[in-house]
Amino acid sequence: MKSVLSIVFAVLFCAIHTLHAGGGWPQPKGQGYFKLYEWWVVSDRHYTDIGLIDPNVTTGIFNTSFYGEYGFTDRITGVLNVPLFSRTYFNNSVSATTGDILIPGEAVNSFGDLDLGITYGLIVGKPVALSATLILGLPTGNPDGGSTGILQTGDGEFNQFLKLDAGTGFKLGKVPAYANIYTGFNNRSNGFSDEFRYGAELGLNLFNKKIWAIGRLTGVRSFQNGDPNLAINSTSVFANNSEYLSLSPELAYNINDKWGVSASAGFALSGRIIFAAPSYSVGVFYQLK
Numbered sequence: 001m002k003s004v005l006s007i008v009f010a011v012l013f014c015a016i017h018t019l020h021a022g023g024g025w026p027q028p029k030g031q032g033y034f035k036l037y038e039w040w041v042v043s044d045r046h047y048t049d050i051g052l053i054d055p056n057v058t059t060g061i062f063n064t065s066f067y068g069e070y071g072f073t074d075r076i077t078g079v080l081n082v083p084l085f086s087r088t089y090f091n092n093s094v095s096a097t098t099g100d101i102l103i104p105g106e107a108v109n110s111f112g113d114l115d116l117g118i119t120y121g122l123i124v125g126k127p128v129a130l131s132a133t134l135i136l137g138l139p140t141g142n143p144d145g146g147s148t149g150i151l152q153t154g155d156g157e158f159n160q161f162l163k164l165d166a167g168t169g170f171k172l173g174k175v176p177a178y179a180n181i182y183t184g185f186n187n188r189s190n191g192f193s194d195e196f197r198y199g200a201e202l203g204l205n206l207f208n209k210k211i212w213a214i215g216r217l218t219g220v221r222s223f224q225n226g227d228p229n230l231a232i233n234s235t236s237v238f239a240n241n242s243e244y245l246s247l248s249p250e251l252a253y254n255i256n257d258k259w260g261v262s263a264s265a266g267f268a269l270s271g272r273i274i275f276a277a278p279s280y281s282v283g284v285f286y287q288l289k
Contacts, residue, residue, distance in 0.1 A: 023180035023201065024129035024167030026121040027071030030288075034068045035262075037283025047271035049241070057103075059090040059275075063112060070288070075121040079135065083112025086141065086153035108145030113154040114138045117161075128168045133184075135161040157190040163197065176205040191227030193240040195220050212252040214264075219245045244271040252285070260285050 027033065042060035045053050064085040070078050089107035094100070117135035141154020163184025170177055179202050186195040199218040206213055226240025250264035266279040 023178070023182070024123075024131050024165040026075055026077040026119050026124065026131055027069050029071045029074050032068065032070040032288040033285065034066070034288065035283050035285040036066055037064075037262075037281055039063045039065065039279065039281040041266075041275055041277055041279035043275040043277030045276040047244075047268065047274045047276050049272050051270060051272050053276045057090050057093045057105075059088075061086065061088045063087075065112070069119075075124060077119040077121075079115070079117035079119060079133070081115040081117075083114070083141070083153070086110055086112035088145065088151045088153060090151070106146045106151055108142060108151040108153065110142040110145065110153045111140055113141040128166060131165045133161075133163050133165065135163075137161065155192070157188055157192050159186055159188040159192070161186040161197070172204065176209070178203045191240070193226035193242070194223040196223065197221075210254050212250075212254075214250040214252065216248040216250070217245070218248065242273040244274045245269045246271075258287050258289065260287070 040060065040062040042058065044055060044058045046056050048054050063083045065081060065083045067082075068078075068080045072078060087107060087109045090105055092101045092105040093103035095102055115135050115137055117133055119131050119133040121129065121131050123130040137157075137159040139154055139156050139158055141152065141156075143152050143154050143156030145151040145153065161184055163182050165180055165182040167178060167180035170179070179200070181198075181200045183196075183198045186197055188194055197218075197220050199216060201214065201216045203212050203214040205211070220243055222241040222243050224241050228240075246266050246268050248264055248266040250262060252260055252262040254260040262281075262283050262285060264281045266281075268274055268276065268278075
């Protein structure tokens with residue numbers, strides 16, 4: 001049971017903490033973007049460490065979070081992601097022959113791991129924007145929840161993610177659009193594997209600029225340098241050496257020039273040590289202008 005839960009959660013939290021701080025474009029001075037959102041996934045299957053799919057007891061996580069970007073200057077943007085409330089759980093494990101409960105289900109509610117970051121615009125005001133972002137993952141969540149310590153809302157480690165974004169705006173016919181790519185290195189502590197992360201994003205502004213249709217491709221590759229002797233590898237819901245490639249479509253509707261709502265889903269195209277189920281997110285956002 002412990003090893004299964006250790007496998008199925010690991011990459012989910014990596015995905016949560018991979019922030020997209022405006023792509024290649026910092027926020028202009030005094031402007032910002034703020035979002036309150038709910039993210040969740042529930043699954044009874046997972047990718048194993050060799051990429052196969054195995055069953056597991058139904059397990060889920062729900063995060064209520066606040067995300068914000070604010071332009072301190074035209075080149076420097078502050079980034080914040082705060083999981084205000086995080087709930088993880090697994091259902092009862094029931095015998096298929098007798099119907100008896102073999103392992104009772106549990107749930108943990110707490111604060112999650114907080115992310116603080118800063119983006120610096122290396123190239124601004126040009127056809128191609130280039131920025132560098134440093135994101136610090138702070139271990140403010142619960143690293144050993146539940147009676148056996150396998151339900152967690154944080155991994156108990158301090159990580160530093162440094163990435164480069166390059167973005168450009170253009171038109172597809174008469175439709176405003178943008179594209180962004182990024183690559184970065186995530187340095188993890190306490191014996192966790194370091195990671196190479198990369199991604200691409202395409203957005204189209206439709207229906208007289210009322211709707212953004214966005215597609216994201218995100219990848220994580222492990223350096224396979226985690227400590228195999230750490231107890232956390234077998235008793236934690238976070239595991240080392242996790243990898244995935246995911247596709248995430250999103251729709252954002254601008255109610256007016258400041259307020260809007262969004263909805264997205266994430267699908268793992270391939271994975272190792274990750275849920276074999278889609279994740280979902282809905283939110284409301286405010287653009288400070």
